[in-house]
Amino acid sequence: MPGAVTTTEKGASRKLRAHKKSRRGCGNCKLRAVKCDESRPVCKRCKAYGVVCNYDRKSPDLELSTKGSNGVFQVSIINNSTPPSVPKSIAPSLKQGLAASLASHASRSLNNFEFELLHRFQTRTVFTVTTPRSLPVYESSILKHACSHPYLLHAVLTLTLLHDRHFSPTPFDTSLSTIEAHQWGQCISLYNRALSSPILPASRDALWVTAAFLGILAIAHVDARTPEESWPYAPPSPMDLNWLRMSDGKKEIWKDGKAFMQESDFRILALELRGNYAPGLTFGSEEGLKALPPDFLAYFDLLEGSDLVENPYTAPVFSLAQTWKILSMFNIILNFIFCITNMESRYKLLLAQKDPRALLLLAYWWRMIADTQHWHMFRRAIIECQSICLYLEREYREDHALQSLLTFPKGVRCFSGI
Structure with a gap:
């Protein structure tokens, strides 16, 4: 030429x-x-x-x-063990049902690339989105439910695409690819349509898993390229804290807790979360609030003898205390998930208002999550942790107690590409 x-x-x-x-x-x-x-x-x-x-x-x-x-x-797995040497792939009997799932609402069926995505989900991504105890249920149930619920099938494809990006030469690209945006959009459209109709028992598991995957996607995809472009430092945006709002979906679907415990394929996960977070609110042991530094507790007015019930920081601070000395990546992530899915509305409101103590507490959580380096959390953890520190330094520079407590989150580790 x-x-x-x-x-x-x-x-x-x-x-x-x-x-x-x-x-x-x-x-x-x-x-x-x-x-x-x-x-x-x-x-x-x-x-x-x-x-x-x-x-x-x-x-x-x-x-x-x-x-x-x-x-x-x-693989980036949610615990420190390794997956089986020969992971399960897509059962041949499922392929016809998966293809029919898309064909039921579109003029096409699955193409070869989409089948490859499902293969990677079943042999890699599924290991990173649940606990070792619940993994067999996820392996056997996710694609089974996707056969009859296209919104879940699109959620699986989107999640695997974002996991693929984690292994790509440009893992921290903030823009969605055309195929990622298409699959995600189809998932949300079909999911909202399903929620607008009465929820039948046969659909509850698929809706719950889709809500869980949408929550993971909301955390995993970060638009900001720098801390200055991220919440809370950046100007307000309708997308602020969208990852936190997504956690409400599962609770709406499972309002009937008894049915969840008795009929769901995923009841083992609920039992595991319940058993993982049983201790009461105490001061007098290293497992209670006393696990945190005294100056930290003082900043939140949580010294011994304080009114724990009326204090809006009590529950999230206690969640942090339960995790403070944990070294297991699996338990840190599990405690964080429990914290955000059970977060009180009054604390969420404080976060939305950029209350300094609420932000400080979240920065401490993000610092610990960043240290796990788990693929779908650590980028947001790093960006928002740094953004919170910048915001608090700028807006509350005269609050010396607060500035002193920023030492821990400001130590968040930076990774290449962020």
Whole structure:
């Protein structure tokens, strides 16, 4: 192609270099419409994407790789154990039902790429969204319910796409891809339509899991590229705290707690959360409020003898105290999930009003969540933790007690790309 000529504002001209296409790239890069670096035997994009590089046309497209850089399948899992060496894939008997699920509301069925996404969900992503005890239920039930509830199927596809991004060369890109936006939009549209009708017992599990996945998506996707662009430092936006509002969906669906405990496929998770958070509010032990530093408790007016009932910070501070000395990534995340799903409306209101103590408390939580480095939480944890610290430094610089307590959240670890 001859060099095209362009003229700048100053009148100078220069030649534009012809774009060099990758003609010997692997099949996966061509399918995904991205430039292949043609490295052999594995190109960089396939290695980052977690698939087997296929220069040979006879090799399958987007086949999940079982090897990472050290020869072991790599996943960001919610506990410190490793997944089974040969994870379950999509049962052949489910494929027809999954294809029919989309065909029931659209003029198309699942394509090969979407089946590959479902395969990656079942062999990788599912390990990162539940607890070890509940994992067998998630493995056996999620895709089963997706066969008859298209909104859940779209939620699974969207979640897997965002997890794919975590392994991509640009994991912290803030913009949604076309396919991510489409799948997410379809999920919300169909989900809202289902909620507008009477909820039947056969749909409750699918609706509950979809609500849970939408909550994960709301936390995982962060528009802000810097702390200055994030809530609470940035100017107010309708999207502020949207990740917190999403946690209300599960409670609305499961208002009948008795039915949840007796009939749901996922009742084991409810039992686990209930059993994980049983201690009472006490001061006199390292497991109670006393686990936190005295100056921290004093700032929240939670010294011994204080009125715990009327204080709006009592429950969230106690949740933090229960987690303060925990080293297990799994228990930190589980306690945080319990905290936000059971958060009182009066504390949510304080967060929305950017109350300094409410913000400080959330910053402490985000610091601990960031340290877990769990894929769908740590980016928001880092960005919002830093943003809260910037906001409190700017707006409350004369509050010396507050500034002193910011030392812990300001120590949040930064990662490349954030």
